Amino acid sequence: MTETITNPPFIGINNFRDVGRLPRMKEGMLLRSGRLDEATAEDTQLMVDKYGLKTVIDLRTKTEHSRSRDTEMQCERRWDTVKINFISMKFELNLLKQLRWWQALWFIILMLFQQRMAAIRIIGQNVMSPRGLAELSKDSLRFCQDEILQALEVYISPQVYPVLVHCTQGKDRSGLIIMLILFVLHIPLDLIKADYVLSNQGSERVRASMMVEVSEIGMDEKYTQAPEEVVDEVWSFLENGGGVEVYLDEIGFGESKRQKLRELLLEYH
Numbered sequence: 001m002t003e004t005i006t007n008p009p010f011i012g013i014n015n016f017r018d019v020g021r022l023p024r025m026k027e028g029m030l031l032r033s034g035r036l037d038e039a040t041a042e043d044t045q046l047m048v049d050k051y052g053l054k055t056v057i058d059l060r061t062k063t064e065h066s067r068s069r070d071t072e073m074q075c076e077r078r079w080d081t082v083k084i085n086f087i088s089m090k091f092e093l094n095l096l097k098q099l100r101w102w103q104a105l106w107f108i109i110l111m112l113f114q115q116r117m118a119a120i121r122i123i124g125q126n127v128m129s130p131r132g133l134a135e136l137s138k139d140s141l142r143f144c145q146d147e148i149l150q151a152l153e154v155y156i157s158p159q160v161y162p163v164l165v166h167c168t169q170g171k172d173r174s175g176l177i178i179m180l181i182l183f184v185l186h187i188p189l190d191l192i193k194a195d196y197v198l199s200n201q202g203s204e205r206v207r208a209s210m211m212v213e214v215s216e217i218g219m220d221e222k223y224t225q226a227p228e229e230v231v232d233e234v235w236s237f238l239e240n241g242g243g244v245e246v247y248l249d250e251i252g253f254g255e256s257k258r259q260k261l262r263e264l265l266l267e268y269h
Contacts, residue, residue: 010046012038015170015202018051019178022191024267028052030155030181031164032174034203035060044078047164053079055160057151059086059167059174063116080160084150086173091143098127117216124218133223134233137176141237145251151177152253156260169210171199171226179234183244184258185266192231199226 010016016033020026028051036056039047047053056079065083096104103126110119128136141148154160167173175196182192203210203224210224238244248258 010043011040013043013047014206015199017195017198017202019182019195020265022182022187022195024187025185025265026267029161029163029265030178031162032170032178033164033166034170034206035064035166035168048078051162051164053162053164055079055154055163056081057154057163057165057177058083059147059151059165059177061085061087063120064168082151082154084147086140086144086147086151086167088144088147091139094139094143095123095127099123100126121216121218126218128217129219129223133172133225133227134230137172137230137234138237140173140176141234141247148177148180149251149253152180152248152261153257155181155264156257158264161264168213169199169203169206169224171203175199175226175230176234179231180244180248181261181265183235183238184248184261189231189235193228196231197226197228 013036014034016031018027019030019032020028031051031053035058058081060083062085096107099107099122103122107119107122110116110122131139151165155163165174165177179192179196182195203226207224211221214220214223238247241247245255245258248254
């Protein structure tokens with residue numbers, strides 16, 4: 001399925017692809033990538049001229065934004081940006097509850113002294129790393145439901161297309177949102193997995209910097225990867241809860257919204 005990846009000559013945008021190159025989907029509507037902070041003027045122009053980009057969904061946290069570059073603000077002038085702090089307070093509290101009492105105390109002390117990255121490292125080393133990518137995706141489904149709904153609802157407005165979703169590497173949070181959309185569209189599971197694992201190829205040229213970033217928050221090399229097992233685990237989790245439709249009904253993305261999504265993104269439905 002490597003033909004689904006799009007490789008325009010971007011200089012500062014990584015892990016970009018048009019998910020619409022999957023069978024039955026409309027091309028040029030559903031885009032994904034890593035962060036746009038380092039996009040050059042040429043990248044921005046190409047995104048507008050070749051893809052007609054109108055809307056960006058940015059799933060990063062306030063901490064990630066605080067470390068971003070001014071280039072992102074220049075990009076935003078060329079398209080609308082919807083910022084969603086995907087890592088909800090509920091998600092963070094769930095992680096904190098899994099710390100031992102002395103780890104939680106040290107976390108609080110570091111936060112009080114505004115050492116946020118050092119505090120995050122405690123959670124990364126002691127909770128996130130042991131849980132693994134699949135379990136963290138399930139945690140997102142449990143504890144980031146408002147944020148998931150907010151992201152999905154962007155896609156049901158015809159005027160926002162083409163839409164690009166990104167987080168930092170465009171792999172996990174973005175991957176989960178794209179995964180849910182493809183579930184709604186009834187794309188075969190093997191094709192959804194094929195798209196998901198393309199992030200391994202799409203992130204290759206920034207692998208070294210990814211390693212630095214994950215190590216800063218106390219995590220290891222496996223968090224730079226996009227294994228297809230994550231898709232299987234997410235699918236099984238939703239099926240065990242009654243299915244994708246039941247989950248989406250519960251968070252407020254009901255059948256009428258799902259049908260609108262199909263009308264906008266499928267060649268036929």
